[in-house]
Amino acid sequence: MVRGKTHKTTISEPGAPRPSDLVERDVATTRPNQLSVADITYVASWSAFVCVAFGIDAYTSSLCGWQVSRITGSLSPVTI
Secondary structure, three states, rough: OOOOOOOOOOOOOOOOOOOOOOOOOOOOOOOOOOOOOEEEEEOOOOOOEEEEEEEEEEOOOOOEEEEEEEEEOOEEEEOO
């Protein structure tokens, strides 16, 4: 079941510049704290959209840290 209108948060342009891939898709590590990866997602709450960011250690797959920010009208995250 889908409630309301779905939102597309990422609209990529084929010719747009991309950040360089610093690990060249090689996430194999031999010890903890050698490489951290991140994930960012947007979540709809009752009052507003919030941005949730997670930092994960690639070796242990454990959560290193997280941050939740409210999205303002200009789509800039504001720490709450």
